[in-house]
Amino acid sequence: MRFVPLGGLGEIGMNCMVLDFDGRLLVLDCGVTFPARTTGLDVIHPDFGWLLDRRDQVDAIIITHGHEDHIGGLPYLAPALNKPMYAPRYARELITRRFEEHKYVPQLLEMNAGQSFGVAGIEIEPFEVDHSIPDSLGLIFRTPVGQIVHSGDFKIETESSRFARERLQRAGEEGVAMLLSDSTNVMREGRTKNEDTIEEALSAVIAKQPGRVVVGSFASNVRRMTALLRAAEENGRRVCFLGRSVERHGEIARRCGIINAKRQLFVDKEVAQRLPRNQLLVIATGTQGEPTATLGRLARDDNRYLSLDEDDTIIFSSRIIPGCERAVFDMMNVFAERGIEVIDRRDADVHASGHACREEQAELIALTQPRAFLPVHGTHRHLTMHADLAEDEGVPQVALAKNGDIVELTREDIALVGQVHSGRVYISRGMEIDAATRRDRRLLGELGVATVALVVDKQSMKLTRSPTISTKGVLNEADHAELLRDGERFVAKELARFAEQDDLATMRDRARRSLSRYLVRTLNRKPMTMAIVLEAS
8 A cells, every 4th residue: 555645744734645545545634834924825735736636536535633734725625526524523523614614515424533434445443642632533544454553643641641552552462564653743852741730730820810811822722721711710710712713612612512611601702801800811812923813912902802901911821833933922022011921831831732752652653563654744854853763663664755755565565666746835815826926925025016107108109208116115205205206217218218119018128127227226126126008098
């Protein structure tokens, strides 16, 4: 059998792998990632071209859990395939909501830990793992080349653990041909903190605060949400959900029976401001410094529902995603300047990762005793370090792949046997944005744009008035009016050098290049330049 990763190898997020069982294909997860620099972009998903060319061979899409880097790409793939999807309950609720927005009704089937089902002629058994979103699953595939274990996103807690340790140990004793394992935290030694420890620390921190407490957390971390609800109750506070995604996850968690706190514990956002300051706990979105999310608005004091005062407290119960450091630290600084206390994981045990550290990754290898190993979910450095760990743990056959590689597993060996087309698709407001447009957006943001407008008599191909230059993001026009007038004279002079203009298009191009030369000469900068030609009436 073969494995073809289309996303998630050599990068963080955008997880998507195709499993090829003698020509029958299963899609395992279908995620997105988010651009570090937006330039108007919303999400990035894998290039599905190779897969769509083989849509008749696809039997199903299998989803391990409900994080965006595992389900966010479904609206861009599932309608084109129109195949059954299998997902655990919580992910199923999230996917259903997502497709309601896209006016598509999927064939969405629920799968549960310990309940095997058959697809593409093989048997698939989900098993439960510890992670930061409810109903997270790993998968055991029973295939002609042996049992294959996919960890999904996981960690192994030492207390209150859901991790199917005994089931995986039994699989290891039966024989595991190959283990595919999450590499996200391979650079961190030891073990991930237990959520029980985080709950105790959060409750202790909240107990000391004199004013309002706002906790920023990943909206999908429902276990953290339930811990905060218990902490609020212990400390005599009522809870307000603030932010669309945290409100959505709160609603789904109630529907799934994960949150069963009394209604009296909650307070509507419309009245939260009127509650005594020492009686309010807010669970908010925006931990990565997103300017339009709740924490960003609270920092600027422009949230319509809540305004913070001195001696209120912000707790960041989250990690900083690489690339977001500057935005997060700037936001923390704004809170601090306003006299609002900021607490994060450096000050107290207020966050634990949802991904296994090295000791847990080694434990999974020891439990399953695989013949072959393929690290997944991470940058090339993550994958390399995880592959080295597997070799140190005695796995005899270790493969290292990147997106587009074809990895073949036989009864004897594992090898890279070819490549398929892979890549990234950039989406803005539901529309694909090509490379040339992304480049233009980047240059517009970095350099600005200057435009020269011409009014031309088409019969004589002569200007009927002086050119007009306008700029955006280049300079302050009010302070540089004389420079712009000089530029207009320069463009007119350059056009006058050509007694006979070929056509309007040629005239437009000469004007644009003249403007560019002038700005480089006078400003030592080269913004994007444009020329507009209007015919005189």
